[in-house]
Amino acid sequence: MSTAETPPPPGAPAEPDRDTRGGRDDRRTGRVGPAPYARPAGLRRRWLLAGLAAVAVAAVAGVAYGPVSLPAGSVAAELLNLVPGVRLDSGLNEREVAIVTELRLPRVVLGLLVGGTLALAGGCYQGVFRNPLADPHLLGVAAGAGLAVTAVIVARGVTGADVTVGLPVTVPLAAFVGAVGAVLLTYLLGAAGGRDRSPATLILAGVAVSAFLAAGQTYLLQNSAESIQEVYSWMLGRLATAGWHDVLMMLPYAVVAGVVVLLHRRELDVLTVGDDEAGSLGLHPRRSRLLLIAAASLGTAAAVSVSGLIGFVGIIVPHTIRMLAGASYRAILPLSVLFGGAFLALTDLVARTVAAPAEIPIGVVTAILGGPFFALVLRTTKRVET
């Protein structure tokens, strides 16, 4: 846009651009009334399409590759067959179709769901706390959910195959209580610094809360040695035993969290100017904040209860989007769902193929990617803030 290309010297006196007024109407002919000077920030169509494409690629790749590789075209055809009314000949035999629909697809779908939810929750926390470093793990949310889930597992004395066996409600709800408790603790501790707390204060509080909760978890495990193996394999994060029942267990929580957070995407943009100003613009910052924290924590808790502690998705994904597609939460949040899902589905593909037939815990892969990324964010954030 021409107005942006001629930056005046800073502090220039403000008379000389009367002519832009005339230029505005000429620039976009054929429209009634003056056109706005700029398009408001938001979700651009090309980014939405890119996100949908990423999900499609991740889904096809995640289903096609594994111990038995299937042709990508056939997999795409088989996936389209799931759409009611579509009947394509994929050329796969019955066993291969079963691999697609019963083994790999639920795992990929769960990856999309968990990744999308964690990234959305991360983006939401970053907005709510106005802190680019906020992330479900750094805020202690995941540790809180982890402690609660461990408590449930130990209390039930489950030693068998699947931690999520049992009521599909107790584990996510316990995780939710743990998650909300932890994030509130972090918030209160971080708020103790008063008005002039820095972004780092909250993260330090999160570290302290995480350490405290992790100690509680270790204590619980010490007292029930038979659960250690199971809890650890769950903690490292896994989509390995995913079946459709995991997807069904997570889905309602993810949908509720997603809807609440996405409805507030414009409000999160307003909150970036601070509570006072958001209040003077007619919002209820505290109320919105609490609602958003609850929603993001619910989503995180559901993700943690089915897939364990998968770190860094909540920081890598929203941040990359912020750098590429703009700082508006109207772009960051919906794109976080799409790219977060695609990212985790692809990460899971890496986790189960690089060391095949063994699997690397997916939490390890995201941490290997996330550690350096986090360092990068720290560097760039520091540059912006000072």
Added chain:
Amino acid sequence: MTGSAPVAVEVTGLRVTLDGATVLAGVGLSVAAGEWVTVIGPNGAGKSTLLRAVGGLLSADAGSIRLFGTPSARLGRRERARIVATVAQSPVVPAGMTVFDYVLLGRTPYVPPFGRESAADLAVVSDVLDRLELARFASRPLATLSGGERQRVFLARALAQDAPLLLLDEPTSALDIGHQQEVLELVDQLRRDDGLTVLATMHDLSVAGEYADRLVLLAGGRVVADGPPREVLVEELLTTHYQARVRVIDGEHGPLVVPVRSGRRPADRPAG
């Protein structure tokens, strides 16, 4: 509203306690529609608190605030945001937000909950950018603008709110004198053009007196003087309440307050 001279702001017996400390102890203040009133007073006198209370950002312990005749407590937040627009002392500059998007935030009280801005909202913003000669900055990130330009953008956001009452908390404290004058002239121009009412706080007494119709001197949470600049900016009052040595000189647009150094030189002062 009353007949000929409607009252924009009517504050009576306002008491505000923050963290156990009484910040405002029975403040009364009234601002006529279209008037410019500036609240002055030493640090900690309660100027910002008074403005925050009028803006509905904190609740009073006692007293009442009426905005254009309606008790403020009876207004919903969105409703109030269409009546009062505030420019904070040092507004947050969100990273990566463009000038256009920032000014568009001013339309928030008109955007339905969970909705999006209408074409009319975008048109209001474009119009405000035009009036404040900010059009060329529309797609630049706010953070890249100079202090004077930013202050105009903060003002633009408040104007986009389309509210008849403008609260300005130290609108010029971050600016050099040239930009101070530029911004205050702009506010005065807008006030005349749109019939806005302005309630401001300011530190620079001469500047405050030059632009305001009336000054309110706040000290220790009370109004100690209220009147035209000539009646408030007098040596006796300022010496008492600011604990300052000043000389007041007659200026073209009001009294000019000049700080004067005490007779003794620093070397003569007792240590400590």
